[in-house]
Every structure is written in structure tokens, then in C-alpha cells.
Amino acid sequence: MTTDRTDRHLVIGAGSSGLAAAKSLRERGFVVDVVEREPEVGGNWNFAAENSRVYASTHMISSKPFTQFPDFPMADADPDYLHHEQVLAYLQRYARHFGLYDVIEFRTQVDACRPLDTVVGPGRSGWEVELTGPDGTEVRHYASLVVANGHNWSPKVPQYPGQDTFTGEILHSAGYKSGDQLAGKRVVVVGAGNTGCDIVVEAAQRAVSAHHSTRRAYWYSPKYAMGRPSDQVSDLIFSLRLPLRATQAIFATTAKLVVGKYERFGLPTPDHRFLETHPIVNQQLLYYVGHGAIQPVADIDHFESDAVVFTDGTRVEADLVVFATGYLIRFPFLPDDALPGQPGRPELYRNVFSPDRDDLFVVGLIQPDSGQFCLVNWQAVMVAAFLELQRDDPGAARRYLDEARDKIHERAQGGVALIDSTRHYVEVEHADYIRVLQREIRSIEGRARRAVAV
Amino acid sequence: MTTPTLQETSLPKTAAASSRREQVLRRLDWTFPAQPVDRELIEVLPDDPDLAKPPLLFVHGAWHGAWCWQQHWMAAAAAQGWRTYAVSLRGHGGSSRPDRFELAGLRHYQHDVLQSITQLPSPPVLIGHSMGGAVVQGVLERYRSAPAGVLLASVPPRHGLGVVPSLLRHDPKMLAQALAGREVTPRTSTLYGPAMEEIEAQRHIERMGDEAWLATQQLVLPRRVPDVRAPLLVLGGELDRLVSPHAVVRTARTYGARARLFRGMGHQLMLEPDWKAVLDVTLSWLEDTVVR
Secondary structure: OOOEEEEEEEOOOOOOHHHHHHHHHOEEEOEEEEEEEOOOOOOOOOOOOOOOOOOOOEEEOOHHHHEEOOOOOOOOOOOOOOOOOHHHHHHHHHHOOOOOOOOOEOOOEEEEEEEEHOOOOOOOOOOOOOOOOOOOEEEEEEEEEOOOOOOOEOOOOOOOOOOOOOOOOOEEEEOOHHHHHHOOOOEEEEOOOOOHHHHHHHHHHHHHHHEEEEOOOEEEEEOOEEEHHHHHHHHHHHHOOOHHHHHHHHHHHHHHHHHHOOHHOOOOOOOOOOOOOOOOOOOOHHHHHOOOEEEOOOOEEEEEOEEEOOOOOOOOOOOOEEEEOOOOOOOOOOOOOOOOOEOOOEOOOOOOOOOOOEEEEOOEEEEEOOHHHHHHHHHHHHHHHHHHHHHHHHHHHEEEEEEEOOOOOOOOOOOOOOOOOOHHHHHHHHHHHHHHHHHHHHHHHHHHHHHHHO | OOOOOOOOOOOOOOHHHHHOOOOOOOOOHHHOOOOOOOOOOEEOOOOOOOOOOOEEEEEEOOOOHHHHHHOOOOHHHHOOOEEEEEEEEOOOOOOOOOOOOOHHHHHHHHHHHHHHHHOOOOOOOOEEEOOHHHHHHHHHHOOOOOOEEEEEEOOOOOOOOHHHHHHHHHHHHHHHHHHHOOOOOOHHHHOOOOOHHHHHHHHHHHHOOOHHHHHHHHHOOOOOOOOOOOEEEEEEOOOOOOOOHHHHHHHHHHHHHOOOOOOOOOOOOOOOOOOHHHHHHHHHHHHHEEEE
């Protein structure tokens, strides 16, 4: 039994991105269904969810003004950096205020999506979607898909020689929920992302010993500078719009003044300039290194049955190795060829549009050097504006995507040459990206106005 | 009491509103976010609310507080099934005064309104009076889900320079006090139309507090016109000395909306004896525009 809902759009996922997409589309008069696998909104921030990757101590690492939705600020009563429970409460308030609970089907999972031109006949746009909900499996047809399934849930697990013979426990940070898992153990944490740094700090507090293995040296930024959230201070420096080298020099000088030489802590000196890797915001890491509670070590060379050996020859006996090595981008419900590029590395225009399809949009697939929700809001507005253009003038929408194909490799990374790593595949510099989105929205709306005027 | 008849302007032929630039890069809000304050949010709710009607959020003007809506409008609108809320901006009415209040500006007031919006059950109609009208215009650019906006004797979008010659002629003392960021002692006829009782007017005038120096300057000096897309109703008083009928018509033109002027009324459309006529026009327009 197939239900025809080609007058509607389907948003997959009711996390922060899905909520923003549903709100923006409804704001412009589109009818939207949202499906969510869990019984509550929040996605990654819904601690109870199976695919949530937040742990008991997770707090935001960008401060409120950068993180909040621009039209729905976080409460004055909330702190500068919200705890994950406060973020969830915020997303729930957002969903309630904009009436999104009325359009979300909970406990409903998308099993597979097929383009309608392969099902019904060539030339048809839209999607056939197979869903499993509380009432069983059903098939529906939708005008378009807005994919908001998140990109921080499918663990990327490295393989080192001897890893299988290691008798201790190996855990990806995806399975890390609280410091209890570290108590009384000799712990090695691999990876210096924000999660890795959080976990190694908790290991310093709870574990018998804590070793921190990183492939390269990083810049560690404090959460506060001059008594204010440090991103608010650094954005002040960005807003001067100095040449990149000058900005980098200011940050490096500040780091020298505040932290001093990293070697002093037994840490290697960063091999790259400031801003060339995703920022790591952690005020406690260096503190515990300085107190001897965290031992920095190099990359892993191989495992032995009861120990880890690092590339510098250090051998550390360990009970638990935590891989905070990041996540893979995955769309398990989409056909492999739905998005251009290789699997896990989709090539999208402005991280949203597939130039080949006018009925498939991805929102939230960014890793900003700042807050996420604010940027996703503008992605969602852009998708809504595109759908308006498509409704009023399908040819103009088509032409917009054709032009996008030629510009697909443009990245909004603030002119910085980021270190080549899967970690930076969807990295964006927030001010650069927001300017780019504003330009796209204006371009799309300009085309729509011309379409209406004709 | 005679019911005032309306003067109406025709709709302008071209609506230019949509080509305006919306501000998305809000560096000032990011680097110097508004200081949190305790805000007064008054609510007057009907016993049996009509849920097809969106909530109404009232934003007062300079020197006033949420109390000016409480006087007549909120109860009267609630009696017709509308859920009504009124916020006191920082440093006004029952809201707390931030440090260095004199440097509070329109963006801080917009923050107060947005914070209040997040406490409402669904997207509200925004109704702003005078300076509150300028605040509402800014919020409507940022908060697109508002079903409509109502501007009462609102400070016009481009600048409020028109108030200077008018007050120089009529109440130069108040002009000087206002621009200096001092407490103002206006003449009754500066704020109120001739139908207003002197005693009642004085009672309201005594309740007025001071206004932030920066906000006052921003109201008068040229500003960027916000990109407002919500349907707007623009109302004014024929005898208003702060926001002239000409300024009201100009505001309406800017946004491609229709202006309506009330005969014999001054600046305080919600406090003067004919407040009900203004409210009736507002609510019947809202019935036609936003009630599904």
C-alpha cells in the first residue's frame, strides 16, 4: 500500500538540524512530515537515544550567542556554555514553540529511499520512502527529502597492528557515557578532538593513569579569556578583518602569553598555524598535564597483549583504550549513487545541494569552528527559498543547480588551508560560511522574484 | 464621546520590501551579547482562549513599561479570546536595570523581545508603540514566524529626525531632556490628544521612567531599514507631535502597507479616551489577516 504525499516534503531526523529544517519550510507555507527514530526530539543531544554520542559531562564548546538559533535565543537564565540536558530542553522549547511536535512521527525509521524516476517512470521528481513505525512498515511518496540524520554517530575505528591480541578493553568514544567507565583503570585516550580531550580530563580525575595519544600537536584554546567566553573575544579579533597571517599571529601570541611554550608541558609544538585545524576548546587539559595527571604520548605504533607501544618507543600498560577518533558520514537509507562523490565524502554544493537532484537536500552536514544551530538555521532557510523557486519556476531552479555544479568545490573556510584530514571534510569557518549562505539565499530569492514578475 | 473616523491611505503600487538586505552576520550580538536581566512579562489571558488566535505580544515605547498596555488594551483583547502578553524592556517598568543602562540600544531591546517570545506557547503577533515600533520592526526581520505586526505611532524605519522640528516648536524642554538622556517632563499636549483628561494624563506621565541615552539617539539618527516580510498594520494619531501623520504614512509606504490615522488623537493611542476605536481596528484587521 503506497500513500501519495507528493504535496509534502519529508524531513529525516528531529535533531537540531531536522527541527530547523521543518520550521523553515513550514514558515514559508510548505507542508512537512518529520520522522524520528527515537521517542523524543534532540538527536545527538537526546542523551537517552541509542545513537546519542553525548556523555554525562558534555557541555557546549561554543558559547550561547554563536550556538543558538538566531530567531529563538537560548534563555538568559542558561549559562554561557549549556550542559547537554539544557541543550535538549532548549530544543524541546523550540519544537514546542514552533508547533513541530504536531508534524513529527516518533519511533519511526526510514529503511530505504528510492528516486521516483526509478519507480514510477523517468522524468518524475520526488522519492519513494519505506518507513517502519509503531504501526508497521509502509511506503509513501514525497516531493522531496531533507536529510538531517546527523554525522556524529557512526564510529570511525582505527586498526593498529596487534590490536586483536590486546587483552584489555577497547572502546570507541561513541560508547563512552560517563567517567564511571574509567574508574580504577589504566587508560589510554587516542585523539585530540574535543571529545578526546574531555575524556582524558575525566580520566585524569577518575582513572589510575591517563595517557593521551595524539598524532600531531594541537593548539588548545581556553573556554574563557579576559573573563568572557573565549569565542566572543576571538570573534572580536576576526571582526577586525585583518590579513589571515596577522590574525593567526595575534592568536599564537595570546597562546604564548597565556600558556607559554607547549614543550614545557611535555607536549610537542604545533606543526601548523593557528586556525589550520578544527579548534580544540579545553581549559583543563594543560592543567592536568602540568599536574602530571595526564601523560602526553605520540601516535600508537602497535598493541601488545597487555600494553600499547607508541611511535616514540614508549610502552604503556593499559586496561582500557578509548578511541576518540571521530565519526563517519553515513546515509544508510539512501542509494549509493544518490549523492555525488564517494561514500562518506559526498560532494555537495554549500554542504547542502546535490547538483544532480532538485529533490534532495542535506542539512547539518557541517563542522563549524563555532556554534552549529545558527548556521544550520540559514541552511534551512536556503532550502526553503530553493523550494519556493522550484515551485514558481522549476526551470530557474534547475539552472541554479547547473551553475552550482561548476562551483561545487568552493569551500567556506575563511581562506585557511586546513590540514588534510577526514576530520576537516565538512569544516566551515562560521562567518565565511554565513556570508556565503546569505549570498545564496539572496541569489535564490532574486531568481524567484523575477519568476513571479514574469 | 464621538467615535473617531479613520483617515486611510491607499496601498502603494509597488512593495519594495522584499529586496532589502537582512542582517545575518550579527557580530555585535556575538562579541558583546546583551547582558541577562530579570524581565517583567505580564500576561492577561482569557478564561476560554481561542487557540485559532495567535498570542499578542505588546512592546511599549520609550520611558514607558508594560503597564501602559495593562491599563485598557490587554483585558479588552482578552475578553475577545486573545491571549495577551506585554514585556517591559530592560530598565523599564518592572524589569531590572542592567549595568550602564545609558548604553542600552535597540539591539538590547530586541533581545528582550526575543527572549519573551521564547516563553510564549506559539509565534505571537508583535504590537509595538513608538520606540517599541522600531524594536518590533527589527525583531520582525529576525523572527520570521510572527504571523503579523502592528505599528502604533511607531518611530519610522529610516530615521526619526522629524521629531526635532516638531518638538523645537512645541516642547523644546522635553527634546533637550530626551536627547541628553535625562528624565523627561513633557507637556500633556506633547503626548496626548485634546480629548484626554488632564488628571489622568498627569497620572501616566508621573509613571514614566528614564530612557537609555543610546536608544534615544538611535531613534532619531538614520538607521538601516529592516527586511520585514510579515503583514503589517500601521496606525497613527492625527494630532501626534512625536510621530507625525506624515511619518506614519511614510512608514506604511516603506513596507508596502496601509496607514490608518485616527482623528483627534495624539501619540498615546492605547491610553487616550478613544483607545477602544484603535483596538477594534487592530483586532478586526488581525481577525482578517491571521486567524485561520
